[in-house]
Amino acid sequence: MTATAVAAPAHDRATRARGPVVRRWAAPLAAAAVGVLALAPFGLAPHALGILTLGLVYGLFTYGLDLAWGRVGLISVGQAAFFGAGAYAVVIGTDAGLSLPVAGLLGVVAGALLAALIGAVALSVPEATGVPLLILLTLGASQLLQRTATSLRNLTGGANGGLAPVFDLVQGYYVVLASCAVAVALTAGLLVKGRRGLFQLTSLVNPLRAEHLGVDLRATRWVAFTAAGAVSALAGVLFAPVSGIVTPASLGLALSASVLVWLAVGGKGSIAGPFLGAGLLTIGTQTLGGTLQSWYVLGTAALFILVVQVAPDGLAGLVRRALRRGRDVPALPRRIRPVHRPAAPETAGDRVLEVRDVEVSFGGTPVLQGTSLTVDRGEVVCLIGPNGAGKSTLLGAVAGTVEVARGSVWFEGVDVTAQPTHRRVRHGMARMFQVPRVFDQLSVADNRRAAAVMAGVGAEDLAVHAGEEDRVAGELSMADRRHLELDMVLTGSPELLLLDEPAAGLSHDETGALAARIRAVAAAERCGIVVVEHDMELVRQLADRVVVLSRGAVIADGSMDEIVAHDSVRTAYLGVP
Ligand SMILES: Nc1ncnc2c1ncn2[C@@H]1O[C@H](COP(=O)(O)OP(=O)(O)OP(=O)(O)O)[C@@H](O)[C@H]1O
Structure with a gap:
């Protein structure tokens, strides 16, 4: 798929x-x-x-x-x-x-x-x-x-x-x-x-x-x-x-x-x-x-x-x-002009993302407490930490769906802290969710078309595989929905890809196939990738660098081997005294 x-x-x-x-x-x-x-x-x-x-x-x-x-x-x-x-x-x-x-x-x-x-x-x-x-x-x-x-x-x-x-x-x-x-x-x-x-x-x-x-x-x-x-x-x-x-x-x-x-x-x-x-x-x-x-x-x-x-x-x-003989699938309009995608800013260097001392609270409870993170072009950074550490919240702060109280988020050399999500996306940020977010009620083909138009690619030129016009995205298996979501976010050739637990709900073989694909994307697209993941085997396969979050603060940042040997990580995350 x-x-x-x-x-x-x-x-x-x-x-x-x-x-x-x-x-x-x-x-x-x-x-x-x-x-x-x-x-x-x-x-x-x-x-x-x-x-x-x-x-x-x-x-x-x-x-x-x-x-x-x-x-x-x-x-x-x-x-x-x-x-x-x-x-x-x-x-x-x-x-x-x-x-x-x-x-x-x-x-x-x-x-x-x-x-x-x-x-x-x-x-x-x-x-x-x-x-x-x-x-x-x-x-x-x-x-x-x-x-x-x-x-x-x-x-x-x-x-x-x-x-x-x-x-x-x-x-x-x-x-x-x-x-x-x-x-x-x-x-x-x-x-x-x-x-x-x-x-x-x-x-x-x-x-x-x-x-x-x-x-x-x-x-x-x-x-x-x-x-x-x-x-x-x-x-x-x-x-x-x-x-x-x-x-x-x-x-x-x-x-x-x-x-x-x-x-x-x-x-x-x-x-x-x-x-x-x-x-x-x-x-x-x-x-x-x-x-x-x-x-x-x-x-x-x-x-x-x-x-x-x-x-x-x-x-x-x-x-x-x-x-329609029993089916009522809404369809996208025909002939849609692609959305204009702005060119990358001249300030963009090798650093795709820089999160500086970000603080986020929900209802007065601090969740991120001065968290910082960097991601370079072509680098896969895995974000790990115990449940409730604030990993998804950090992805939300980067994507603009979570309000940042203090600190800043820099994307491609530009301070985007005050920018709404859709603008960050149009500048090359892409995100996949723990539960795949595709347009379940639309055909697979229309899902691809929507992504193509939004990515500035003409829907007319898009690949439409046999059967995708008649197949509704909500009927796909979990693995196929995840690959469809990945296809959609990759259509725009993103500069930064945020993945929240991409292996959730996948079998061992499916996880392996997805990991290979993510690595291939990082190499081919030269985009920065942040992966929030609990599956340590997948983290080992993917990560150029691992960042460990605990109670909203970064407690370790390094290679997988360095992280595993880190005392505070063993205590906070792996449960080893
Ligand atoms: N919208 C929200 N409103 C209130 N509290 C929230 C909200 N989103 C997250 N939280 C709380 O913030 C804390 C961090 O949640 P978050 O989902 O970022 O953790 P996580 O590290 O991704 O955890 P997990 O690995 O279980 O997904 C949790 O205590 C969670 O209950």
């Missing part, structure tokens, strides 16, 4: 050229949907057309949520804040004498700015606190805006709502609205094409691996969340003239909960899913909700639970599975 770039077999090139089944169906299905929308005014009674219009508005609203939740995994539980902001902009703006398009534009800008602000705050903190913070902030924004809309009677009409311009001709407004929905869905679809599509899909599937291939997670998520706010606000703008009245409910929790259900039922991560979920449930509410009342609400809740249990990818996911 080791891989270097060779020409793709002809049949694999053909498979890629044809594209996955769903892609072949996408254009005809989209054309059919647009055709149905275009013919609807001629075939439907005004009441039915009104319901379809509302379904389209809510579909667009749901699509907005999908740009955040479905594309980058950011759940907003107060998405109505953006929808209501758009709707109220129409009420307030037109009341102040602005034309509908100008008031609508202001509404979209307001929604985008609100989302940009919330996203910037929530994404500026570490992920573990950022995701709950986003949930709280969206919920808070929705509640705050709802209360404000209720209180400012003169401006908004208070609890009874404010009036929006209504158009006499339902059919005339339908055409405007349907054109808008189609245009926005297609334009916003550009956000998930090409390189940005790769950033989004990889961030969604495995954020840590994405970041360690050079994806800027924060920027990717922020752009998606801002776009989600703008699109949901536009839906609110379009909703105001359909409803004729905008009440505080358009900012509230019930609508925010509904849009989550619509997206879950329709299916995340596509254009069709949000429109399908919102459309079907809106038609259901309008036609059955009045007569069945609480039974209808109960039925919707049951449908939600059923879909979540039976088809987590929603109705659109069911259709995709049917078209």
